[in-house]
Amino acid sequence: MVSLKLRGDAMSHLLDSDQLKTFVAIADTGSFTRAAELVHKTQSAVSMQMKRLEERLGLAVFERDGRHSRLTEDGERLLDYARRIIQLNRECLASFGEADLAGRMRLGLPDDYADRYLPEILARFSRSNPKVEVTVVCEPTPILLERIQASDLDLAIITHCETRPYPAEVVRVEQLLWVxxxxxCTHEDTPIPLALGRATCNWRQSATEALDSANKSYRVLYSSWNSTAVGAAVLAGLAVAVLPESAVRPGMRVLGPSDGFPALPSCKIGLVRNNRASSALSAALAEHIIQSLDNLRRDRQFIEMAAE
Structure with a gap:
């Protein structure tokens, strides 16, 4: 069993769960700046939290790796404990506040998020709230935001973009990948055949901008809001697509700079709440969504297997 050896007076102190939450955010994003966005703090506040955490432990948990922050060996050991402490804290609070909740909730999310995240979200939520009926609507992000504004939905899981007017809480960050x-050997074709979302899709815009910057010719052969259709084109060998890390499936190969494909930005997944319909029930479902997305971290071995 892995143990974390604390030094000096650190043995007599409890770890601060807020500091651990920030620590996990930095570990997941590799950046103090991006972590500050996730935990809704300034970068200086995040740096101070990590300084105090290291002082409490009596050891360093981060080291600089160019422009990014990398976990030390002690930081890697702490990470597993931090995740478990945060999860237990959330489950403890949830268990005391949801026993008598009843009613109906309306949740919206894109179909690709539904495929990957919904089973865990619904399973977790229904165990704690057996009297609650959840209605699920699958639509693209722009339509979901319209439904939130029209009070047709209570909560929505969306692809977050800073240019959209409606505020969203970023609950997950994933790397976009070429697949x-x-x-x-479709990726070797010239021009590169692509299967992407509609013209307003953020992932599509990131893909085409990256290829334009690399002076690579391409043509969009398949365009759909439906991720299953995009994935089918990839698996059939008809096109190359852009997907977030958790959407990579068996039969797909990840492409990178060694294959001539430029790096892509990360993808932010946001949670939007209808403040006009806020309630204890809405807050409970929102918390389960956050917990579930935090827990659905892909096994890195699967990504490596898919890349072979």
Missing amino acids: TSTRH
Whole structure:
């Protein structure tokens, strides 16, 4: 069993859960700046929190790696404990506040998020709230935001973009990846055939901007809001697509700079609440969504297997 050896007076102090939450955010994003956005703090406040955490532990948990922050060996050991402490804290609070909740909730999310995240969210929420009925609506992010504004939804999980007017709480950050079929060499075609979302899709814009910057020719052969259709084009060897890390499936190969494909930005997943319909029930479902997305971290070995 892994143990974390604390030095000096650190043995007599309890770890601060807020500091641990910030620590996990830095570990997940590799950046103090991006972590500050996730935990809704200034970068200086995040730096101070990590300084105090290291002082409490009596050891360093981060080291600089160029422009990014990398976990030390002690930081890697702390990370597993930090995740468990945060999760237990959330589950403890939830268990005391949801026993008598009843009613109906309306949740919206894109179909690709529904495929990956909804089973965990609904399973977790229904165990604690058996009297609650959840109605699920699958639509693209722009339509979900319209439904929130029209009070047709209580909560929505969206692809977050700072240029959109409606405020969202960023609950997950993933790397966008180029993917092709493991059984075909479609990525070697010129121009590169692409399967992407509609013209207003953020991931599509990131993909085309990256290819334009690299002076690579391409053509969009398949365009759809439906992620299943995009994935089908990839698996059939008809096109290359852009997907977040958790959407990579068996039969897909991840492409990178060594294959001639430029790096892509990260993807932010946000939670939007209808403040006009806020309630204890809405808050409970929102907390389960945050917990579930935090827990749905892909096994890194799967990504490595898909990249082979």
